Amino acid sequence: MSQRIVIAGASMGGLRAAERLRAGGFTGEIVAIGDETHLPYNRPPLSKEALASEVVHEAVAFRLRPAVADVTWRLGVPIAAADLAARVVRLADGTELACDGLVVATGMRPRRLPTPGPAAGRHVVRTLEDAAALRAELRPGPRVLVIGAGFIGCEVAATARLLGCPVTVVAPEAVPMLRPLGADLGAALRRRHEAEGVRFLLGRTVGRFLGEDHRTGVPADGDAPAATEAGRVSGAELSDGTVVEADVVVEAVGSTSNTEWLDGNGLDLSDGVLCDNALRVEGRSCLVAVGDVARFPNPRYDGVARRVEHWSIPTDTAKRAAVSLLADLGHAAHDPAPFAPLPTFWSDQYGLRIQSFGAPALGADDIRVLEGDLDGEVVVGYHDGGALVGVVMIGLPAAVSRYRAELMRAPVTV
Amino acid sequence: MKIIVDMDVCKDHGQCVFSAPEVFQISDSGRLVYESEADESLRDAVEEAADVCPLQAITVEG
Incomplete structure (x- = not known):
């Protein structure tokens, strides 16, 4: 009987997994499930050149190789649950899908600040819709407050400057991009941003967002967010009391793994999905994970299992995970070589x-x-x-x- | 197989070079140079080069 592989996630990792399964000779059914309505697209440009120009799917869509033309894409439907013992996944619309193999490729979503205050005018950048909504507000003039000084925050700051917006970056660390780059290079990049007109207020967090409640016309009270949700943000009060006026706020404060749908299966979901070196989820047969949700040991370094949110990782992990899954399904030999990818990413700023x-x-x-x-x-x-x-x-x-x-x-x- | 790189989009990251060095190179001046035709035996390598391009600037035809 023909086998079915379900790929939970229809972004880069899901696409690369489908490609590698076909390349490995799998001729059964492949169903890829995505909560977004779009076919797979390239996310990194959404905080860089795509944000500076036109945010449309055609500009960032991945090409679909002929080999994946017969993949069934179930788009716009989140995956709701999985019963791994029964090998069944359930979609948010109630559909149940039995599968012989399952690829976890559900990725991450942006973390949102729990900070009280109005909701309108506050953005994140992860999906095409996120970027389009932000792009619509980045005309010359509006003051932009970026919260977070990691790569996405700094890229958005650079793009907003390019588009003519005054930009302030607020973050708890003393140097932008401190953790990935170190203090000296981070400080050098800060100088470049400052030369372009970005203002940094570092070593601080946001205490509350300020705003005007458009329904009542009264100033937003940070202690009563429920009453002010309809209001639009007008700035933020920082932890040291500094008030930053802003028309647009971008929260770039990290991300959360999309693994809730795997709850109840006895997995360690404390930080993504724990995998062995061959990308099998906790060594289980016919269950693999790919992309930034996969926490795997890399023997190129210390062998500690880590999630890696880098450009090259969906492609590398999909390649290896497909071999593992095809071996479990009886289509390929097990690959005894250690999986030791060289993580790679890039950033464009000015x-x-x-x-x-x-x-x-x-x-x-x-x-x-x-x-x-x-x-x-x-x-x-x-x-x-x-x-x-x-x-x-x-x-x-x-x-x-x-x-x-x-x-x-x-x-x-x- | 025909290879087209949109040089307006390419930013010379050089990722393609690691996948298909027979086809893609970074010159001493730091610009991408490439063969616009490649033998079928290089298809996997060229497809991988197109996949790993950060700017998705590489098109493979035929």
Whole structure:
């Protein structure tokens, strides 16, 4: 009898999993379930060039290879629950789907601040609709308050400046992009942002959002958010009492794993989905996870299971997870090689191309400028026990191969 | 197989180079250079290069 694989999630990881299952010779049914109404699209541009121009699906859609033309896409329907023992998933519309294999690719959603105050004018950037709603407000003039100084926050700040908005960034850390880049490079990028006119108010959090309740015309009271939800945000009062006036607020404060649908199956869902090195969820047969929701050990580093929210990870994990799933379903041999991807991501801010290879955060205690200078084109190396474990480059494209090869050189042992 | 890179979109990240070095290279001046035709034996590598392009600037035809 023909087998069915359900892919829970219809973004990059889900698409890559479908492609790799077909490439691995799986001819059974593949059903991909997505809560968004769109076919898979590329998310990183939504805080960068797509946000600066036109936010439409055609501009960011992934091409669909002929090999995945017969995948059934169930879009606009969240997955509600799964009974892993019975191998059945249930969709929010009540549909139940039996499956022989299941790919967890449900990804992340933005964390929202619990901060009291009006809701209108507060944005996140994850989906096409999020970006379109934000784009509609980023005309020259409106004051933009970005909360969070990670990559997405800094990219949105750069894009909003490009579009002519005054921008303030508020974050608890002392330096933007501190955790992924370290203090010196983060400080150098702060100088570039400041030269472009961005104001940073760091070492602070938002105490409450300010606003005017449009229904009653009375100032919003931060202690009574229920009464002010219809009002529009007009700024924020920070933890140190500073008041920042703003017409548009962007919350870029991290993300939460979409795993609630897996509750009740006895899985460790404390931080994404815990996987073994072959992407099997807790070693279970016919159940794999891909993308940023998958927490897996990478023997290239310390073997500690981690989720990795990097560009390259959906593709790499899908490739390996497909082999594991096809082996469990009897279509392929088990692959004994360790899975040791080199995580890679990039950021664009003011035309600066920032590329990261490896695991800079694991080498945060020994950071060296390897080439160039921090305020120009630069290569920064991150070391653990003297060994290079991560590289971040600004510019210098001709040097990428060399440093990447250096990072790949260390033998991987399990 | 025919390969087209939208050079208005390409930002010379060089990810394609690692997937299909026979087809894509970064020049000494840091710009992407590539072969516009590739042998069928390189299809998997070229498809992977198109997949991993951060800007999704690579089109494979035929």
